[in-house]
Amino acid sequence: MSAADHTEPLVRVEDIHTYYGKSHILHGVSLEVRHGEIVGLLGRNGVGKSTTLKAIMGLVHPTRGAVLLEGQPVGHLPAHRLARLGIGYVPEDRRIFRLLTVSENLRTGLDGRGVSDARKKELLDMVFDYFPVLAERRNQAGGTLSGGEQQMLAIARAMMLEPKIILLDEPTEGLMPRMVSQIRHIIHVLRREGVAVLLVEQNVPLTLETSERVYFMEKGQVRHQAPASELHADHAVVHKYLGV
């Protein structure tokens, strides 16, 4: 791609509204993520953070507003097209294909994109290098992995798409504290690979430490944004939006 593309943010969300049945979930969310940037999205439960990620992924279609990928409106595209345009999705509950082996889980993101066999092997080698436990268990069913391993697999699976951005929804949820440092490591890996991340997390210290900018959501809207370096876990802004 040309350098000129980089003047546009990678992802821009403009005033999107979504409904679930009759309930109005997002009330005009706007945010943007630049190429290679790690952005945090914080807020209490039920303020629409996960729905925002789903709207970017095309799993929920906004009734108003626009989602732009490198300047192109993509809000109307089905999720499978967006995945191939470079959006990777790691959902809250990981959603590993439980009956598929680890290799097959990874394969879902490799096949059918016209990727050469050599490149497929490179990508597999890369994730097996980062996550050796996945290599050990490559022939095991995804459902037999531990929670932390499933989280690694979910992220590795998204990396198979060679995404420009990964939408990471509460990666530390339900993991042992020991695994949190693993997730921190994974986010650093993504940064090193030049992959942008939009991170939804309840773990405020982790979010502030890994992100460059942070958005705060409340009642289906983005209410505040700040560089992560200006915040700390007991900052007044954090208190205001998270009540911690």
Place this chain on the structure above:
Amino acid sequence: MTLLEQILIQTINGIVVGMILALVASGLTLIFGIMDVVNFAHGELFMLGAYVGVITLAGTGSFWLALIVATLMIAALGAAIHVTTLRPLLGRDPLNTILATFGVSLVLQNYALWQFGPVARKIQEPITGQFTLFYLDYPWYRVMIALLSAAIIGGLWLFLKFSTYGVWIRATTQDRLMAQAMGIPVPRVLTIVFAIGSGMAAASGVLFGPLVGVNHAMGLDWVLKAFIVVVVGGMGNLVGSIAAAIFVSLMEAYASLWVSPSQAIIVSFVVLILTLLIRPTGLFVPTPK
């Protein structure tokens, strides 16, 4: 003839019929398991497959060509039915798809009646030899259809296990939304599943044609039995359906040692009712945790 000999013969009969039933049922269970569509038109695809077989056989004289042409044509018809009738109903209440496939079944059945008339046609079996089984001449063709059914089901298994579409189909079955998020073209995957299920119904129609004769209503009996097998085997469970097909057919075959074959059909219903009463998730699935 001793009872033991009779039981042996009925065992072979049961397995042969069970394999054909397994072929019909595996198309049905594939479509249900992956798409959540209860396909009431499955029997009509079976019947139309047999008719395409009759016509191709009459035109070319080759049973094998008839089998292949019928499978491909009905697979294409299945894809067309899916795109025009089922895809627009995606995400709606399952009742919508049940009514839609029921409607399709009525259209196809009456089309066949109008086009081909009520008189049954015959498909000549490709091999007519027999071998002696105790006192009985047993046709090789029956053994052949059992083996061919097994080969087709085995081919399906290999396809699901190793091919790209196979992996996509299994991923779609487990989590449709996540499959989309991984770039899997889910609508196309569903169309292909429906086409494969339809093609398998057509193949079983052609294979079974020589035994029963081809008419517009031939699908009814088979699809009814296939539904029983799919429920007994555990809805959507391929291996379960195959096991159930053989199990139900063996039970019927043994029962017909003592009662007439038409009364033996009752056995399937008894198995169905007992399954629904005792183990409604299916006999041949592991106990859900």
